[in-house]
Amino acid sequence: MIIKRIAVLISAGRHPTSGQPRHCRNDSLALTMAVDLANSHSTELDVIHAGNPENPALANYLALGADEIKVITAEPIIENLAANLKDVDLILTGSRAENGQDSGLLPYLLAVKLNIPIVANALEIKQMDDKLEVLQFFPKGKRRRVAVKLPAIIAIHPLAFVELHYAYAREQQGKIVVLDSRSTVNNTVAENNLQWQIQPKMRKPNKLKAPENLTGHGRLLSAITSENKGGTVVNEGNSVEKAQVILSYLREHQLINF
Template sequence: MNAKVKLQRIAVLVSTGRHPVSGTPRYSRNDAAALELGRKLAQRHGAQLDVIHAGDPADPALPDYLALGAQQVDVLPCTPEDDAAQALAARVRDHDLVLTGTRAEGAYDSGMLPYRVAALLGRALVGAAVDLEVDDGNARVRQFLPKGLRRRVEAALPAVVAVHPLAEVQPAYAYARLRAGSVQRASAGARVPNADAAAWLSGPVTRKPVKFAAAERRSGHARMLGATTTESRGGNVVNAGSSVEKAQVILAYLREHQLIDY
């Protein structure tokens, strides 16, 4: 591998996400950080920047990447049963630097796509990048580590870099850029089915309600007696008063037992 590769082509692989409350389709915040890093590098080195997505060209979340600075989003038609890593690796084989987020924003996304793409390309992978510079054919990456630690590593181009959500960039959303850009259906090669797709089961996730339980403040002897006898645990039954006054009683109880912090 040539250690003096000049940075001429950058690919940013983007996915789509959903708002955690409303479920509305939106861009992935992890991939938005990768896009912003790619834009800065492209401007600094005069490189070509390609933003690529494997999925549905009609996905309503894709235009968000235009507003974040992509002039065009190339979409490789891909179904959930297809192997997206194979399609993306074939598309970015001629790029000097491939940027991705650490993982997509679905409930059970594995975060394996950057590793699979790097393995298919036979290139080095650097993960959890919070800062990135390219000089003299090398990608100099500052990595995120637990407990606030950071580490600097280098990888010779061509390489794959997965960007951490805490990367030191601030993507800016501009509606004018959304109107000026375009989402294009790219020509893709033969689709490769994913061998594990038949074992997958997809469906909505229903969050189970969290039951509040006040901390037990009685002594061990009192708790043992309570386990063998029937006794009142205390509390107030509020029948009188307005709905606001009843709500205040409930809030006072929750604050007293530190079940809420507001």
């Protein structure tokens, strides 16, 4: 099977410090991968954003390589996105957004809606016949190769090895097109929905701890052996003893297996 159409889903992000609208980094990685794939296979590429077409963040995606961005304004998002992705062979997106709830659920919900497979945490993709070979990220230097049947959704991991190239000239040439704003779907059942209360002020989240009915002695003990003690300092002994201390520590905390 030849990939005929690729779609990239992009979201609006914002800078964590300045709050300025910008491209979402994960989605930009997906865009760059999609542009490379589309160029090497001369495939049609749709860059799709669901949201506000006026968002200044979209211009960033033009600079990063999108020739044209199609904006879907109709709600509900998932259903209307799905309606526009029916005959697409490959859908790429970042694994988490930087704005809104950034729950990382969107690709999964879309996959269910379109009834196609999804592979998340993708670092690399390459086409193999009618399948796409995906290199998946796992922590501690582990990687998994997965072949997935097309059409499919691939969510790109933040560590994907892609260099972003921001070019002002492309931003000037690119276009933003608003698709028909009427919703094409009637299904408006709110799903997995929670009512969120937003706190604009940052505070550290409270850590959950089991309540403990300690005896007086226990309370005293826990007070004097607080967690933020300074580390142990080993001054004495010869180098063998010192090295042994390090090795024992590593063993004790299961940091080595010998």
